[in-house]
Amino acid sequence: xxxxxxxxxxxxxxxxxxxxxxxxxxxxxxxxxxxxxxxxxxxxxxxxxxxxxxxxxxxxxxxxxxxxxxxxxxxxxxxxxxxxxxxxxxxxxxxxxxxxxxxxxxxxxxxxxxxxxxxxxxxxxxxxxxxxxxxxxxxxxxxxxxxxxxxxxxxxxxx
Amino acid sequence: xxxxxxxxxxxxxxxxxxxxxxxxxxxxxxxxxxxxxxxxxxxxxxxxxxxxxxxxxxxxxxxxxxxxxxxxxxxxxxxxxxxxxxxxxxxxxxxxxxxxxxxxxxxxxxxxxxxxxxxxxxxxxxxxxxxxxxxxxxxxxxxxxxxxxxxxxxxxxxxxxxxxxxxxxxxxxxxxxxxxxxxxxxxxxxxxxxxxxxxxxxxxxxxxxxxxxxxxxxxxxxxxxxxxxxxxxxxxxxxxxxxxxxxxxxxxxxxxxxxxxxxxxxxxxxxxxxxxxxxxxxxxxxxxxxxxxxxxxxxxxxxxxxxxxx
Numbered sequence: 001x002x003x004x005x006x007x008x009x010x011x012x013x014x015x016x017x018x019x020x021x022x023x024x025x026x027x028x029x030x031x032x033x034x035x036x037x038x039x040x041x042x043x044x045x046x047x048x049x050x051x052x053x054x055x056x057x058x059x060x061x062x063x064x065x066x067x068x069x070x071x072x073x074x075x076x077x078x079x080x081x082x083x084x085x086x087x088x089x090x091x092x093x094x095x096x097x098x099x100x101x102x103x104x105x106x107x108x109x110x111x112x113x114x115x116x117x118x119x120x121x122x123x124x125x126x127x128x129x130x131x132x133x134x135x136x137x138x139x140x141x142x143x144x145x146x147x148x149x150x151x152x153x154x155x156x157x158x159x
Numbered sequence: 160x161x162x163x164x165x166x167x168x169x170x171x172x173x174x175x176x177x178x179x180x181x182x183x184x185x186x187x188x189x190x191x192x193x194x195x196x197x198x199x200x201x202x203x204x205x206x207x208x209x210x211x212x213x214x215x216x217x218x219x220x221x222x223x224x225x226x227x228x229x230x231x232x233x234x235x236x237x238x239x240x241x242x243x244x245x246x247x248x249x250x251x252x253x254x255x256x257x258x259x260x261x262x263x264x265x266x267x268x269x270x271x272x273x274x275x276x277x278x279x280x281x282x283x284x285x286x287x288x289x290x291x292x293x294x295x296x297x298x299x300x301x302x303x304x305x306x307x308x309x310x311x312x313x314x315x316x317x318x319x320x321x322x323x324x325x326x327x328x329x330x331x332x333x334x335x336x337x338x339x340x341x342x343x344x345x346x347x348x349x350x351x352x353x354x355x356x357x358x359x360x361x362x363x364x365x366x367x368x369x370x371x372x373x374x375x376x377x378x379x380x381x382x383x384x385x386x387x388x389x390x391x392x393x394x395x396x397x398x399x400x401x402x403x404x405x406x407x408x409x410x411x412x413x414x415x416x417x418x419x420x421x422x423x424x425x426x427x428x429x430x431x432x433x434x435x436x437x438x439x440x441x442x443x444x445x446x447x448x449x450x451x452x453x454x455x456x457x458x459x460x461x462x463x464x465x466x467x468x469x
Contacts, residue, residue: 112271117272123249140272141272142275143272143291144357145357146357
């Protein structure tokens with residue numbers, strides 16, 4: 001993390017630090033994790049700070065919320081370069097690079113209005129399969145519609 | 160006849176099957192041809208549910224005929240308005256009920272992915288008889304069977320697909336099924352009805368040799384098979400767009416004169432105006448024969464899915 005951002009945000013006691021998010025994607029990361037800010041726990045967000053690896057990057061710190069590795073790997077959809085630090089008692093207990101999940105269930109909305117998963121009254125969750133990491137491509141498991149990064153951003157309500 | 164082979168599985172997409180599966184199906188269908196107008200009493204203890212939420216003539220009646228010829232029984236409905244869906248019942252509940260009554264369910268629905276979802280809900284095998292503009296696997300099996308019956312092989316043929324490549328589910332399933340064979344594909348359509356990104360990416364990923372043209376006269380002399388589909392009026396998001404494009408292509412005597420002597424013309428039917436009636440009497444026309452194969456092909460499919468003595 002750059003010295004400048006450390007001036008802005010203090011260390012967290014228990015939680016997770018998501019670093020090396022491509023600049024401008026921090027809000028998408030929070031949306032993917034289902035964090036709106038209304039849940040009550042402390043969230044710090046730094047955008048467009050200097051990074052040796054990426055030029056500029058975003059950082060997100062979340063205090064007081066347990067996140068599983070599976071939940072965190074969803075971040076890879078919009079931030080494939082992200083690294084995650086799990087923190088307990090101010091110490092980093094584990095650190096990993098996110099990896100793209102092969103299946104994303106129940107999180108994204110299919111853009112095809114005629115897809116069965118868009119029917120309100122059917123007990124069906126959306127399900128997407130990863131077909132390409134670069135460029136990002138997911139395919140709806142039910143209707144076969146291809147979704148690219150811009151579709152995913154739209155699905156998360158950030159475009 | 161193929162011994163006691165039983166698939167006992169859903170039929171949602173042709174991609175769930177292998178080339179070997181098709182060979183088994185074709186050989187079974189060939190042996191069923193002689194029973195297509197008589198009876199082979201092997202599914203006497205079975206009930207087939209036909210859940211047609213969308214209109215159908217050939218697919219529904221050929222499934223029904225096939226089941227009756229195999230000695231089985233049929234329940235079902237045609238059009239959601241005659242069912243509790245009209246009262247607000249959802250698809251999942253309707254399928255659960257049919258699952259309790261029948262040994263297999265044939266479903267046609269306007270929503271894409273409906274058959275796959277039904278298969279997840281039902282324990283009995285589910286056969287997709289068309290979902291939205293996505294899949295129509297049993298039609299593609301029938302199309303391939305007709306080509307195989309006509310030419311004895313599929314590998315090496317040059318196949319033109321003319322018409323609505325964007326919304327016709329039969330095109331999607333046919334191209335997927337043909338990906339198991341070494342064929343040359345010529346896609347022919349008005350610009351507005353070019354195949355969707357999904358189909359183009361599929362063809363590229365499978366290394367299918369294909370080209371596209373908007374004029375059938377450019378490729379007619381190269382074709383062994385000309386497969387024609389109507390413009391799918393009911394799937395156009397904008398009716399004005401349909402009005403602009405209707406009648407954009409027509410197969411007539413002049414076109415087929417430029418074809419090879421052994422060219423065959425197929426069509427999944429219904430036909431609107433894309434094949435001139437004068438073509439019906441030519442030796443090239445095979446679409447009614449193709450529709451006729453629907454019964455033995457679906458007899459074979461039902462037998463493989465439902466079992467039944469050898």
